[in-house]
Amino acid sequence: MSARDFGTIIQIGDILVSEDVVCEYFACDYAACKGRCCIEGDAGAPLDESEPGQIERCYPAFSPQMSPAGRAAVDAKGFFEVDRDGELVTPVVEGSCECAYTHFDGDGNALCAIEKCFEGGLCHWRKPMSCRLYPIRVTHLTGGGLALNLHRWGICADAYEKGRREGVRVYQFLRGPLTDCFGEEFWEALNAAAEHLSLEGED
DSSP states (O other): OOGGGGOOEEEETTEEEEHHHHHSBOOOOHHHHTTGGGTOSSSSOBOOTTHHHHHHHHHHHHGGGSOHHHHHHHHHHOSOEEOTTSOEEOOBOTTSOOBTTEEEOTTOOEEEHHHHHHHTTSOSSOSOHHHHTTTEEEEEOTTSOEEEEEOOOGGGHHHHHHHHHHTOBHHHHTHHHHHHHHOHHHHHHHHHHHHHHHHHHTO
16 A cells, blocks of 8 residues: 555645645646636635735736726726635636736637736736646645645646646646746655655555
8 A cells, every 4th residue: 555545745844745736647738728717716816915016016017918807907906806715816807707917819818918928028027826836726834834735626627638648747737836936946856755656656
């Protein structure tokens, strides 16, 4: 019997990582979903306390990429709102779950206006880290630690299937964002733990 049968938790410093992050397959399939994560859900995207200020500073650069309804939402609500759990999230368009910072291309596909601006070299800051790290969700623990867990959402079914087809695990798909957020040493330690779990699973 392997450690996986008991739901392994990987600890790297003060960060706890669920085994799903290293064992589950995932590779975003934008061609299938058309960016539905930008326009569906219970609330806007989670924000770190430092991110509303970054959004405000970059807003003049990326706001032309937003829809009129998105700009109206920011005018009415500001650069963030507070969800029912008391967490900071991006504002949503009134009467919908559409993130105010959504950009729609000519075919109606949803993209992030902030990221589009960043990729064009017009904005120094990327989209919120919660979006870049998805499907990982970060929880702040009592005592100052962090927990990284896999968030499962039906609209990402194609991404899980694509990951399985291509042999890409969640943590591998998210190497860039994980490194940007937690450092290269963290990712290398996570990769080593994943390889160890994989070997145990073969026993």
